[in-house]
Amino acid sequence: MSPKVFVKEEKAQVQPPTLKAPAFSGSYSRYLVKFQSLIALFILCLIISLLSDKFLTVANGWNVMRQISVNICISVGMTLVVLTAGIDLSVGSVLALCGAITAGLLKFGIELPSQDLFIGFTLLGVVLAGLLTGTLLGTFNGWTITRFKVPPFVATLAVLTIARGLTMLYTKGFPISGLGADFAYIGTGWLLGIPVPVWISGIIVGLAVFLTNKTRLGRYIYAIGGNESAARLSGINISKVKTTVYAIAGGLAAIGGIIVTSRLDSAQPNAGISYELDAIAAVVIGGTSLSGGRGSILGTVQGAIIIGVLNNGLVLLNVSPFWQQVVKGMVILLAVIIDKANSKSE
Amino acid sequence: MLKKGIKYTVALILLLIVGYNSVYIKKLSEVKAAAATGKFDATLYAQTFWQEKLTPGLAKANNLPELLTLLKSDKENAFKNYSHALGIGNLRYFLIKGIGKITASNENDISVTLLPDSVGQEVKLATEFVYGNAVRDALGILSINDFSNTMDMNNVSAEINKKIRTEIIPPFRAQAKKSDVVAFTGAIELNQVHLRLDEIEVIPVSLNLIQK
Numbered sequence: 001m002s003p004k005v006f007v008k009e010e011k012a013q014v015q016p017p018t019l020k021a022p023a024f025s026g027s028y029s030r031y032l033v034k035f036q037s038l039i040a041l042f043i044l045c046l047i048i049s050l051l052s053d054k055f056l057t058v059a060n061g062w063n064v065m066r067q068i069s070v071n072i073c074i075s076v077g078m079t080l081v082v083l084t085a086g087i088d089l090s091v092g093s094v095l096a097l098c099g100a101i102t103a104g105l106l107k108f109g110i111e112l113p114s115q116d117l118f119i120g121f122t123l124l125g126v127v128l129a130g131l132l133t134g135t136l137l138g139t140f141n142g143w144t145i146t147r148f149k150v151p152p153f154v155a156t157l158a159v160l161t162i163a164r165g166l167t168m169l170y171t172k173g174f175p176i177s178g179l180g181a182d183f184a185y186i187g188t189g190w191l192l193g194i195p196v197p198v199w200i201s202g203i204i205v206g207l208a209v210f211l212t213n214k215t216r217l218g219r220y221i222y223a224i225g226g227n228e229s230a231a232r233l234s235g236i237n238i239s240k241v242k243t244t245v246y247a248i249a250g251g252l253a254a255i256g257g258i259i260v261t262s263r264l265d266s267a268q269p270n271a272g273i274s275y276e277l278d279a280i281a282a283v284v285i286g287g288t289s290l291s292g293g294r295g296s297i298l299g300t301v302q303g304a305i306i307i308g309v310l311n312n313g314l315v316l317l318n319v320s321p322f323w324q325q326v327v328k329g330m331v332i333l334l335a336v337i338i339d340k341a342n343s344k345s346e
Numbered sequence: 347m348l349k350k351g352i353k354y355t356v357a358l359i360l361l362l363i364v365g366y367n368s369v370y371i372k373k374l375s376e377v378k379a380a381a382a383t384g385k386f387d388a389t390l391y392a393q394t395f396w397q398e399k400l401t402p403g404l405a406k407a408n409n410l411p412e413l414l415t416l417l418k419s420d421k422e423n424a425f426k427n428y429s430h431a432l433g434i435g436n437l438r439y440f441l442i443k444g445i446g447k448i449t450a451s452n453e454n455d456i457s458v459t460l461l462p463d464s465v466g467q468e469v470k471l472a473t474e475f476v477y478g479n480a481v482r483d484a485l486g487i488l489s490i491n492d493f494s495n496t497m498d499m500n501n502v503s504a505e506i507n508k509k510i511r512t513e514i515i516p517p518f519r520a521q522a523k524k525s526d527v528v529a530f531t532g533a534i535e536l537n538q539v540h541l542r543l544d545e546i547e548v549i550p551v552s553l554n555l556i557q558k
Contacts, residue, residue, distance in 0.1 A: 112374065113374060115374075116373055116374045117371060117373070118372045118373065118374040118377040119369055119371055120369065120371070121368060121370075122367060122368055122369070122370065124364070124367050124368050125367075125368030125369050128368055129368075175497070177496050178495025178496075178497060178498070266495075
């Protein structure tokens with residue numbers, strides 16, 4: 001056995017170029033994998049700008065950014081959940097309920113006829129109420145998942161239905177509109193030349209990047225997603241971390257709900273339908289592994305921009321909405337296949 | 347222990363400040379009284395709109411046979427110069443007038459052939475399903491900024507359509523028979539991308555039998 005080994009080593013030593021070549025292609029493909037979302041985004045922008053002269057304009061750029069800001073809010077929360085190897089299907093319905101509660105409290109307040117009292121809410125009050133609702137629903141998600149070991153898919157699917165039903169009950173199936181100029185500023189205003197929703201989503205992204213990279217909670221999130229048993233054995237309170245993550249996702253869905261309601265100047269009972277799918281798509285396209293432990297917030301932002309640019313481009317190119325769904329689905333499928341291939345090669 | 351106490355005190359003070367700036371309490375009876383005085387009256391608005399804007403505005407209605415000819419020859423020009431819409435979609439509205447001979451009285455509409463006979467085009471006068479914003483928007487003088495919310499704006503359309511259903515259509519419907527000639531004004535909705543001129547439905551604003 002030993003002479004054969006010697007021969008192999010000797011061959012390797014006399015052929016240095018063949019050793020270098022794979023090393024070069026390895027680093028090249030590593031770069032390709034690392035920047036795959038950015039490359040895809042660049043190619044997408046290039047194709048659309050060649051086909052439509054309206055795409056590469058400042059107005060359209062801000063339009064796309066304003067549109068994707070809601071998806072970014074939700075996707076950031078979804079990324080944290082997916083990093084723990086979970087999923088949150090309830091975000092779209094939570095968004096609708098929080099938007100409805102925000103609008104309802106702002107417009108109608110709370111009436112207590114027996115006491116002849118009217119409790120009105122200021123802008124700060126309704127925003128806090130919306131956030132609290134989202135966070136509580138997220139906490140409920142986390143509690144059912146950790147306390148009763150209900151699979152995240154099922155637990156959040158149940159909350160999806162509950163929240164949608166509560167939205168219908170609260171709004172009686174009708175939109176709540178006419179919310180005033182102050183509230184509209186959240187979704188339609190500009191601050192220092194940048195749309196307010198873009199500021200909000202930018203701040204959320206900054207905080208989430210800090211959370212995942214610089215805090216103990218961030219490290220715990222990756223640890224739980226990577227290997228939950230090992231994380232438990234190393235002393236991490238799995239239930240607490242997971243519940244916190246779902247609460248954050250709920251809170252971020254609420255922010256999305258407030259932005260949507262403000263932009264439309266109306267809380268629609270059917271708002272946010274299938275938003276969870278766009279969020280999951282952004283997460284997956286951004287390179288976060290659905291099995292948890294691997295991915296990043298900035299990757300998700302890239303994913304959300306790709307989805308937004310794709311939506312915008314298909315509209316500008318006058319593609320039928322039915323075909324738009326087909327194209328989006330295929331892009332998501334492609335992203336998952338690439339992700340699987342990358343995982344295997346690693 | 348002291349540190350914890352300070353922490354909780356600060357948190358409580360912050361909570362009180364936020365709470366104080368988040369809600370306000372009033373007497374419910376006062377709030378309801380104030381709301382009643384400032385409430386938008388869609389019925390009154392629709393009535394005023396009908397009398398002061400729509401009725402005089404009918405003088406500017408497009409002659410339907412001429413409009414159809416233009417739509418066939420120069421669609422872009424026809425939409426650009428004669429249609430209105432508040433939204434940004436493909437659906438646009440035209441204020442029209444015409445004379446037609448009744449060819450059929452159907453369950454939901456009355457079919458008329460436009461006169462003179464050389465036009466040869468059949469259109470339908472809606473008599474049952476009068477919905478949408480065609481009449482409100484066809485004149486092109488209302489702006490979304492005239493209303494504090496979209497619900498008020500939509501309620502104006504609902505009131506206009508109600509007036510058409512209850513005041514304009516029933517007397518006409520009771521008398522109209524096949525072969526009668528009717529002079530009508532109204533609004534039509536056309537899709538500027540997928541234009542169909544063979545299925546035109548007129549939402550009537552006025553219907554007058556001129557020859558029996």
